[in-house]
Amino acid sequence: MNDKQYTKWIAMSDIALLQTIGAFVKHHRLSQNKTQEEVAGAANLSRSTLSLLEKGEAVTIPTLLQVLRVLDLLCIMEVFKIQEQISPIQLAKLDQQKRQRARNSKNDTDKQTDW
Template sequence: MTDITHNKYNQKSDSALIRQIGAYIKHHRIELNKTQEQLANEAGISRSTLSLLENGDNGTIATLLQVLRVLDKLFIMDGFEIHESISPLSLLKLQKEKRQRAGRRSGKKDKPSEELDW
């Protein structure tokens, strides 16, 4: 996400963002030529709950996910993936500690095996 996009959403109020999500759901419902009743039944929610969601009233995350699943829009979850990254300094340190060849490690003496009393 670019800084410009990030700032655009930061400047919006929570209610404006919720209304935008509602408009998104309504747009894609109509694009699929589904009534509120049809989409609500497929999502396992009431029509009034879907109506509230489309109008920007607070809903639950579970309800939102149910609706997005029916609309085949769960790819939105890609934005919530966690991508671990390693700093260049940490990477360099790990590479430095990595063994370069087989054999005994330098600076370490072999431990004597148990002495045998014959």
């Protein structure tokens, strides 16, 4: 992760973050050549609610999700995906437990062949 990018988000106020989200939604709506009325109707919202979102006003998360779904932008939810990470110590322990050689079992040596 780029530390500069991460610090930028932390340093931003909630209002600035909401404005960034609003600008993101508006940019993608316009790039898809959709009006506020079209997107709001498809998301089952009022046009004024979408307008508030685009201006950076506080809206609910379900409202944001509905708009992202209509704009086919739910792919940004990938950043919220939880990925299990293994520590280097646990990885080293698992590596030590790996088999190094194959052994004959007692059953294999006791069997007689038909030769």
